[in-house]
Amino acid sequence: MRSWARLLALDLRRLTRSAGIAAAILLLLVLGIYGAWRAGRNAEAARSSLTAAETAYDDQLDFLLSVYPPTTDAGEVLYYVAFPAPQPPHPVSALARGRAAVETESLRIRLLALEGQLYEHETVNPRLAAAGYLDLAFLLIALLPLFIIAVTYDLISGEREGGTWNLVRLFAPPRRLLAAKLASRAILVGAVAAAVMAAGALLAGVGFDGRAGWMFALVALHTAFWFALCLGVALGHRSSTANAMILAGIWVVLTILAPAALSLANAVLHPVPEALELTVQQRQGYHEAWDLPPSATMESFYRDYPEWSGQDVPEDVFTWGWYYAMNHRGDQTARDASRAYREVLRQRDAWARRWSLFAPPLATQLALDRLAGTDLAAQLDYQEAVRRFHERLKDHFFPHFFATAPIDAVAWDQVPVFEPAAPADSPARAGVPAAFALILGSGLALGVGARRARA
């Protein structure tokens, strides 16, 4: 036992003395702390974006109520009011940014047709987005494996090529030596990963809960997966350079090629023409209504809201009830295209999730985004929540419009408040498939490696 510990300590010292490995450790730690600090900043930016939406609503309302006389039609003032729909991000979302960089989850919604208001971008600079972003998930899923490769590719071949393999075999059984070498590397990689995750949790203000727990578990499993893969390759009787090329090749396939190929296949299998279709249709549906008699618009409005049918809407004068019903007609016209659009995106999401299981690192990344609530499904869920909010606002205000109520009659403290979307999956459901893929992948790699070693 003591000799084993000595072997381990000796190997650890030898590893950290290598300039290249020391530089890699330093780089990972610096990037990790920087990434954690950035995650904290991002979380802060997301919070201030939510506050901005709410403050802007208050300011706007104050301003409108100060310039419009209290007798103004409620419909006229409400034309301008944009109600905030802020989705508070989960604290862990700072760790895996997913699509959070391009999406906004603090929309403000007017009572007008909804379809034109749902798809605003965040103020992202496309040049930065195209370069890719650095979050802790990227660091741990894409860069850490390269470090694992760097410390394990010559696990056995290095000793053999250095001429030390036969020498050390005299003093310790190869299995024990291998275990010591593996353990020292696991300690090193584990320490780096733990430091990065701890920094992330501290600087981004992540409390420990089920989601954070699953994220950490997945990262740990993912790290073990790469260890297994590297060991599987290192056990074969190849040279160090061959091992390095094979492992680098595997990394390129799993990290760059598999995602690109799956994305390409996904895009070809599930094309999205509806994005443009629904914009065109909503605009046409709303504006056509101006050239139709109000009764025609009201007719289609009552189809969706039978509870309000039979309102007294005059044919020859402008009324706000009619105006907002025309807006509803825009959404009605675009409804099929919008539904088809969302359906395609859901299909893309499900398809990506299913096929990513064949590339465990990819499955891990998608699972992390899912746990963080920054994936495509989370964005679609947010849009659903905004749709429900818009409906509740309409339910609340249409009676005012039909009664030609003045703005004075609106009870502002009773106006519906946005109810954020609940996470679609429980943490376990989001994490389990990826965990399975990782465990299965690890077993496979080790099995193949062991067979090669014996052969």
Next chain:
Amino acid sequence: MARTARARWAVTNTTIPPTSGRKRRLMRNSPAGLRNTLLIARQQLGAIRQDGTVVFGLGLVVALGLVAVLGARHHETNEAGQRARYQGIVDQQWVDQPERHPHRVIHYGFLVFRQAAPFEFVDPGVSDYAGTSIFLEGHRQNTANFGEARHSTGMSRFGRLTPASVLALLLPLLVVVAGFAAVSAEREGGTLGVLLTQGATPAQILAGKVLATGAVGALATLPVALAVAVAAGPGLDSAASAMRLGTLAAIYAVYLAGWVLVTVLVSAVRTSSRSALAQLLALWVVICVATPRVAASVAGALHPLPSRAELTAQVEQALNEVGDSHRPDDPFFNALREEYLERYQVGAVEDLPVNWRGVLSRESESLTSRVFEDHRQELVEGHLRQNRVMAWSGFLSPYLAARDLSMGVAGSGPEAMEAFLAQAEAHRYTIIQRLNELHIHEIRNENDRAQRLSREHWGQFPVFGTEPPPLGGALANRPVSLAALGLWIGLPLTGLGLARRRLALVGTDRAS
């Protein structure tokens, strides 16, 4: 084992004419020197041909390059077709409008779609992250929506598989694998000394290795370049497109040549092939994987942008200050009324010879447009500041520099997206103010809202079209990236010049 295989690369059956030390200086550029260089290159290529890994890698990269060309071309044709189709529908809908009041048409608005850049399929640049359509209407400036990134699952963090990503991201790996042992294997096999004593100068050896490694890179690039040229076929009729394609080829040639030089340099100065490979792979990770993201992240941290919600709030605040013609008792519009009543010597706006509501709408559009433009410009300047950080990062990552130049030449860089937004805004303003002029002069004051303009007016509006930024500007605006790419060639060349002197010495002083 591969070590012994690499040792086989050593010169065995090539004979190099012996030269005396005195003559060696003279013949550096002589035909015999060139012959030596070519002999070494040929011998190295022969060794590479026997290396299964390189041959496999070459096949894989070429296959990926062809798939990328086909896939990207398919994607682009599909996108372009869709946008053209919807632009056609929207144009037709505009002309087909019934008799309408001009202010109605201001709200009806117009949809414009960004046309794909000439070589977006080679390098999509930033286009996936920029919106493809904008709804242009009165009183508002909308954002461009529905970028490709919105429809992606977030799966592919290295972007789509495109010719640019194959050339800039994957091909360097092939060059590394083909060349990392070029010199070090000769050293390990003990044949480096043989070569030197047989009369080959260090410069000839290094040049030969560079040639051979470069040939592998070229062999992988040519089919991809050919496929690009064929796919671009229909667009190639104009000299401008041919120039763009040629410039793209030059950019990637220089970028890959840099990788060839760096690979041979590292191989020449490392004692073992293993450490040369490790160092080159680490270099690839730093240049192609880590630095682009770190640079983007740092750029964002140095020059933060307001979020969409914050920007909207700022715009609203500014709009409240300039006033709104829809609101009664607005100070600015009250002053305007006094001015018009004075000018036309009438007592009430109803008696003006021009349409007062139209005047209000026109003036208010000019005010609000300025507010929108000011805020958009602020955002654009924020982007420019961030982009400058990215450009300077090109010195750390030639990958960034090459991609920056490549997207500029392909017409898919940030300036092209910016040009689209600016042209769309200009178009919006022109159309809205023309409608306001129609309102002012063609609609009478009394019973304003009930009047309609006849349909022939709608056919007389300008059609929207974008012009990609010219090629010259794309390069002239990127001096930093050009310099960075130049350095990417210059530095390893200098390094090879220095390594030449120490070629025989590397590794000899290791034991001390």
